[in-house]
Amino acid sequence: MSDNTGLLDIRKMRILQAIVDDYIMTAAPVGSRTVSKRSDMGLSPATIRNEMSDLTELGFLEQPHTSAGRVPSEKAYRLYVNHIMDSAQLTDDEADYIKRHLDTRVHEVGEVIRQTAKVLSDMTNYTSMVLVPQLSSMKLKRISLIPVSDGKAMAVVVTNTGVTKNAMINIPESLSPDDIEKISKLITQKLDGHKLSEAIETVLPMIRSEVGEQAGAVCEMLEDIERSMSETDVEVVGASNILDYPEYADATKARTFLTEIEKGDYLQKVLTDASDVEMCVKIGTENDNPDMQDCSVVTVTYKAGGKNIGTMGVVGPTRMDYGKVMAVLKYMSSSLSDILSRLLK
Amino acid sequence: MSDNTGLLDIRKMRILQAIVDDYIMTAAPVGSRTVSKRSDMGLSPATIRNEMSDLTELGFLEQPHTSAGRVPSEKAYRLYVNHIMDSAQLTDDEADYIKRHLDTRVHEVGEVIRQTAKVLSDMTNYTSMVLVPQLSSMKLKRISLIPVSDGKAMAVVVTNTGVTKNAMINIPESLSPDDIEKISKLITQKLDGHKLSEAIETVLPMIRSEVGEQAGAVCEMLEDIERSMSETDVEVVGASNILDYPEYADATKARTFLTEIEKGDYLQKVLTDASDVEMCVKIGTENDNPDMQDCSVVTVTYKAGGKNIGTMGVVGPTRMDYGKVMAVLKYMSSSLSDILSRLLK
DNA sequence: GTTAGCACTCACGCCCTTCGAGTGCTAACA
DNA sequence: TGTTAGCACTCGAAGGGCGTGAGTGCTAAC
Secondary structure, eight states, X not given: OOOOGGGSOHHHHHHHHHHHHHHHHHOSOBOHHHHHHHSTTOOOHHHHHHHHHHHHHTTSEEOSSTTSOBEEOHHHHHHIIIIIOOOOOOOHHHHHHHHHHHOSXXXXXXXXXXXXXXXXXXXXXSEEEXXXXXXTTSBEEEEEEEEEETTEEEEEEEETTSOEEEEEEEOOTTOOHHHHHHHHHHHHHHHTTSBHHHIIIIIHHHHHHHHGGGHHHHHHHHHHHHXXXXXXXXXXXXXXXXXXXXXXXXXXXXXXXXXXXXHOHHHHHHHHHTTTOSEEEEEGGXXXXXXXXXXXXXXXXXXXXXXXXXXXXXXXXXXXOHHHHHHHHHHHHHHHHHHHHHHTO | OOOOGGGSOHHHHXXXXXXXXXXXXXXXOBOHHHHHHHSTTOOOHHHHHHHHHHHHHTTSEEOSSTTSXXXXXXHHHHHIIIIIOOOOOOOHHHHHHHHHXXXXXXXXXXXXXXXXXXXXXXXXXXXXXXXXXXXXXXXXXXXXXXXEETTEEEEEEEETTSOEEEEEEEOOTXXXXXXXXXXXXXXXXXXXXXXXXXXXXXXXXXXHHHHGGGHHXXXXXXXXHHHHHTOOOEEEEOGGGGGGSGGGOSHHHHHHHHHHHHXXXXXXXXXXXXXXXXXXXXXXXXXXXXXXXXXXXXXXXXXXXXXXXXXXXXXXXXXXXXXXXXHHHHHHHHHHHHHHHHHTO
């Protein structure tokens, strides 16, 4: 999307800001009179009208019908987010609330993630989503294989940062529980300090020489584990918040939104796609999922030990309080990063 | 709730059935004319009217206003479910659908549960919920402790039926990874074949004598594990289905419903409460949660090896297709029981 | 006991009007 | 030249009246 700032003088910008701000709050078309009163620019409604007419021509405003006020277009939101938004500061109360609800002494990553999602959704009153930290990029400390029944075992992967994940894998029937324990120890010993993604190419040969005839089996198991581990989980909270917004009063519209959220794959895609951008805002049709094209999605990454390890975000109507959402996300990203950095040693 | 069958003659029953059947389909008040035509009893609308008047007086029907048709009361649904419902048979297509979507060769209990919930919600178009099998009643095969970081370990519990569950627990800082492995082995050896619930009282003394000074620590860990294991997980699918029903067209009503579902604790309570009743139907105000009093909940238990190990069910509007829901649940309960019995050896 | 007939009720949909918020245009003003 | 007051115009939303029709309850006849 091209950057159209150059086209708008300061006054137009301020007027547009007033309109977007108002519309975000009220969800009702904004008229010249309102803008004249709300913005302290000392301009009469007539003057505002002229400017609004220009803004409409330039594609930043839309008119539901002749005798209604104006509504911001997607282009306006884009400009708003890029240039004119007052990047809101959290009030002390809000910062406090986050601190109080996140900083409790939880000791498990999954729990922290769930709390984060909850707080995020409570603070914004939109739908929140948090991608759990990805292990593929972390260094391993341990892989334990626990025999469960014939042909099945549970693999528990522990990283050097204390993040764990587990998965059921198939094991060759030929292996006895004792074999499995042996292999488990061997793998742990060899993989210690490596990343799972490197494991197969670099470490497998070393293992291979030691396990002899079972090499093929071990290889398959490792692949199985890697496959399971690369599945990304995402925690979603507050889907029903959408029903608080008049644009979703229509049941079928709400239905498609909620169904999409429940499916979850688009959210997951957005989060993983945004995993290397500090903050990412997708407005309306910038979403490539047709069912989400009157939503906006805002995401941030979070870190541990200075390295991006996950993403979180918020989904809501296009008329979203971008300022607040971005402020909350920024704050929570750093809070979560702190907590995880501490938690993961 | 007292059983009022005695009060109604066969004709009234048939008329009531016709009304409930019709109302379940259309969600619109049912008039005498409709009943006269639909039920093949050869009675004129006037006669039906007299009967309907009686049924209203007896509390089985309600009138939204004088000149509308009648709507079944909760009492009517109760009677309908207890006595007059044609317990629907699944069509071959439906049974097929279930078979095809459940019987794939999945090998993990969690996966089976998720599929079950999905199919249940797809078949009924209501919100489905499935309680994952409870381990507390199963015999243990293995408890593995995997050191994760200082003071923390992951406990993986495996039952003799192959069901697994894991939890983060605290471990005393004094224990080294080697100690943990030793204890892990010891616990497994001693607990093998016992139920977790018996573990602490009967097995702990035996362990205590062997671990000496660490007895307290081990005891705490076991308690921690038992606490974690008794937490019940429930899989919920299809919450947004509720928006397909006109009684939830009002956004705030939908909102309270969905919020309650998202919280999940009432569903969990209902499922666990019903864990020893083959089939349980709660209609409207029979639910003790005020936010759920215009919903109905139907649950069934499922078994493995002849023993109840879980519950599943459906939540929907009071005007629910009880016949179909109960038929689907019955069928799915036995399917799931078969699958699990096979899966769990 | 059943039914036809009939007067009565009342939500729903329709049309019409009113109301008011908002617009665009023009002319006057600084 | 930019700003503003004034004014005619537009059009959705809200409200009132009316006809329609589904449904009822009652009565009288079968």
